Every structure is written in C-alpha cells, then in structure tokens.
Amino acid sequence: MSGPTDRNDLEVLSLAQCLSLLRSRPLGRLAYVEAGGPVVVPVNHTVDGSTVVLRTVVGGKLDAALVGQPVAFQLDDHDPSRGTGWSVLVQGRAELLEDEERIARYEQELDSWAIEEGHEAAWVRIVADEVSGRRLRRST
Numbered sequence: 001m002s003g004p005t006d007r008n009d010l011e012v013l014s015l016a017q018c019l020s021l022l023r024s025r026p027l028g029r030l031a032y033v034e035a036g037g038p039v040v041v042p043v044n045h046t047v048d049g050s051t052v053v054l055r056t057v058v059g060g061k062l063d064a065a066l067v068g069q070p071v072a073f074q075l076d077d078h079d080p081s082r083g084t085g086w087s088v089l090v091q092g093r094a095e096l097l098e099d100e101e102r103i104a105r106y107e108q109e110l111d112s113w114a115i116e117e118g119h120e121a122a123w124v125r126i127v128a129d130e131v132s133g134r135r136l137r138r139s140t
Contacts, residue, residue, distance in 0.1 A: 006134065013133030015050070018088045021075065021133060022047045026111075028075035030054065030126075032066055032094070045073070046109045052090050052126040053097065053106050066094035066124050073126050083138025091130045097123035 004012045013021070022028075022045075031040045045054045052073045056066075071094045078085030097103060103123050 010134040010136055013086070013088070013135055015131055018131050018133040019047060019050060021077075021086060021088050022052065022090070025075055025077065028052075028073055030066075031072040031074065032069055043073075044110055046106055048102070048106075048125070050090075050128045050131055052128070053110065053123065054126075055106070055110065055121040055123045058120040058122045069094055071126055078136075084136060086133060086135040088131070088133040090126055090128050091132075092126045092128040094124050094126055097125045 003014065003017075006012050026044050027042055028045055029040050030043045031038060033039070043054045043056075045052050047053070071092065073090040074087065076085065076087035097106075106123060
C-alpha cells in the first residue's frame with residue numbers, strides 16, 4: 001500500500017514514516033555552509049523525537065561551523081535490483097546541546113565512529129523546521 005505521491009510520482013512519506021526511517025540506519029549525511037560554500041559530511045546520529053543528534057570533537061571545524069547555522073541532514077537507502085529506494089531530509093538549525101541528562105542518554109545510544117578515545121565530544125542537535133521524505137517503488 002502506498003500513500004500520496006508528488007508530481008514525480010514518488011510516494012510522499014508521513015512524518016511518522018520519516019522518523020522511523022531516520023532511526024533505521026546509524027550513518028547519514030550532514031550538509032552545512034562553510035566559508036561560503038556547501039559541505040557534506042558523513043555522521044553517526046541518533047533521533048530524539050524529530051530532533052537529530054550527533055556529536056563532534058569540541059572545538060573542531062564541524063563544531064564551529066554548525067552552531068546556530070541552518071543545516072540539513074539526509075538519510076537514504078536503495079535496492080537497485082528491485083528498483084526501490086527512499087530518502088528522508090531534515091532541515092533546521094544546529095544547536096549545541098548542554099543538557100547533561102540527555103547527553104548521558106545519547107552516549108548510550110550513539111557510537112560515534114569519528115571521535116577517537118580521549119577527545120572531548122561536543123553534542124549537537126538539529127532542531128527540525130521541516131522533515132520530508134520520498135519513496136520510489138518500481139511499477140510492476
């Protein structure tokens with residue numbers, strides 16, 4: 001069963017479907033602007049409500065570029081042999097997270113591959129202004 005479609009005949013996913021898919025994979029892509037140009041980097045993440053949470057090295061380039069800036073987070077998957085796939089996009093603003101209780105919970109949920117042991121982590125959340133998703137299913 002599929003939901004409504006867009007002008008390209010892609011299924012438009014509900015917010016609940018988008019959030020479920022965001023929770024289904026540990027690695028997505030974060031897009032932001034640095035020095036006037038677009039940057040896209042892979043990041044591990046977790047999801048809290050409609051907020052995407054990630055961590056980076058304190059004082060690192062990503063930490064400095066993100067705080068207070070508009071960002072986008074994208075996660076997708078596809079199966080070329082079946083002609084299926086989906087994509088979820090979260091657009092919003094990045095904020096530094098300092099709530100120790102939440103951070104303790106996120107530390108249990110998120111294994112950030114890029115932070116080496118001994119480095120202090122900065123926790124960043126993407127507060128969503130918009131969450132959207134599309135799914136492609138090959139016609140049979």
